[in-house]
């Protein structure tokens with residue numbers, strides 16, 4: 587199949603790499619392939635690219651360069667920040683997170699829990715917004731880390747991050763407030779310090795950068811144990827030869843993204859609205875999180891009588907790639923933990939699909955995609 591005929595509406599899973607990111611990656615791999623920790627001219631060239639990229643990436647989030655450590659992606663950054671602070675603590679230390687986090691956070695939290703620490707998994711309301719009162723009650727002088735995602739990857743629903751950070755700091759100024767911003771940075775401009783975010787996980791492949799590169803942001807003043815042990819790379823924080831080409835690709839992707847963010851967000855928001863309105867007029871459905879703030883690129887739709895797996899396969903055959911938004915366990919359709927936390931009725935919990943737009947979405951895509959969904963549903967009924 588000609589790839590241009592296939593409609594990709596799964597940007598929340600991963601985005602196609604931007605040409606500028608690919609060029610920067612390739613150029614670094616060709617011209618600055620040396621180990622950035624070495625002592626010769628080619629190593630210095632790689633080191634310069636690394637440090638210039640770090641400076642630029644930091645500036646995009648209002649951070650200082652030494653607050654940025656490169657990782658293999660969002661999963662590593664989340665694991666690092668959630669698990670390692672507990673390594674040398676006694677069992678009174680606590681973790682607070684939410685029931686709707688990405689698996690990278692949830693599984694890390696479960697790991698902390700398995701070591702004997704108390705973990706509070708805060709619930710959310712029917713729109714997918716974390717219950718603030720319950721969150722507040724879970725924070726206490728023993729809280730070591732509180733972790734809340736900026737926006738959910740399945741529904742796009744934005745969490746009251748600034749308010750939650752303030753709650754944590756008011757109750758326990760020593761607790762670390764972490765936010766998984768992996769999905770949010772795709773279509774939001776974030777200033778970590780202004781938002782009260784003290785550590786964050788970022789992933790390159792959600793913004794048109796390469797896969798396998800990410801960022802762990804940690805506010806100056808905090809120190810956490812290393813996650814990977816070995817060489818003394820990345821200011822002695824993370825062992826392993828640095829993926830300088832990936833870093834260069836991420837910086838190039840971020841540069842293009844930041845330059846176009848305002849107009850891209852306007853276009854994506856517009857196309858997503860056209861998409862949702864068209865479908866609402868022609869099919870019986872519910873748009874998740876419609877009454878609260880959502881990321882502009884994610885549309886999670888609950889269909890009335892159609893199983894999402896069936897619809898996903900039929901859409902694929904009709905040339906459109908979408909996903910349910912959560913991983914399926916070995917072929918078995920496991921309901922989404924996010925929708926379960928939102929107490930979605932079990933009759934319809936497996937009728938949800940996530941449509942996610944991205945940086946290469948074009949004018950007209952909203953209507954075109956809605957027509958394909960409508961046609962596919964009619965074929966199925």
Ligand SMILES: Cc1ncc(COP(=O)(O)O)c(C=O)c1O
Pocket residue numbers: 598599658659660661662688690735738739766767768769788789790791798799800
């Ligand atoms: C919210 C969120 N956190 C973390 C991750 C994991 O990021 P990575 O694929 O870079 O490990 C993802 C990717 O799906 C995500 O959406």
